[in-house]
Amino acid sequence: MNKTDNSSSDHVVGHDGACKSALQAAENHCKKQGIRFTAIRKQILQLICQSHHAVKAYDLLEEIKPDFNNAKPATVYRALDFLLKEGFIHKVESLNAFIACNQGHCNYERMLLICTQCHEIEERTGNNMIKTVTTELQQSGFISQIKTIEIQGICVNCV
Numbered sequence: 298m299n300k301t302d303n304s305s306s307d308h309v310v311g312h313d314g315a316c317k318s319a320l321q322a323a324e325n326h327c328k329k330q331g332i333r334f335t336a337i338r339k340q341i342l343q344l345i346c347q348s349h350h351a352v353k354a355y356d357l358l359e360e361i362k363p364d365f366n367n368a369k370p371a372t373v374y375r376a377l378d379f380l381l382k383e384g385f386i387h388k389v390e391s392l393n394a395f396i397a398c399n400q401g402h403c404n405y406e407r408m409l410l411i412c413t414q415c416h417e418i419e420e421r422t423g424n425n426m427i428k429t430v431t432t433e434l435q436q437s438g439f440i441s442q443i444k445t446i447e448i449q450g451i452c453v454n455c456v
């Protein structure tokens with residue numbers, strides 16, 4: 298893999314390239330696990346990948362309707378559940394929307410940094426912070442149901 302000839306690529310090209318490899322990674326993952334990566338699952342992942350912002354289920358339904366004209370909200374939610382479970386996408390609870398995993402897929406704890414100005418979301422592992430939170434939770438006996446810490450603020454590009 299030679300990536301050095303790619304240095305002049307602009308933001309859009311880079312994003313599309315990342316999207317393509319995310320879809321490829323998802324496809325490989327499903328093949329390896331023997332899971333069916335149906336057309337609708339693929340289409341929804343692609344739409345979320347291509348978006349520069351978190352995407353709402355309702356918008357996804359509107360976007361897939363031309364290709365899947367019998368698509369219902371339940372169709373979209375089922376596909377989203379699948380993509381969430383496999384870690385290809387993550388839910389942004391505070392926005393009630395979805396983003397593509399920046400690593401193709403992951404299933405461990407993460408931090409989402411949400412810019413309130415440009416609406417870009419950065420996914421980070423934030424290991425130390427998660428460890429601190431987990432310790433606090435253990436001490437209080439509280440059982441957390443989410444794996445994501447969301448922080449709203451201003452990103453480096455908007456400061």
Ligand SMILES: [Zn+2]
Pocket residue numbers: 384387397398399400402403404407420
């Ligand atoms: Zn991830």
Ligand SMILES: [Zn+2]
Pocket residue numbers: 412413414415416417451452453454455
């Ligand atoms: Zn920003």
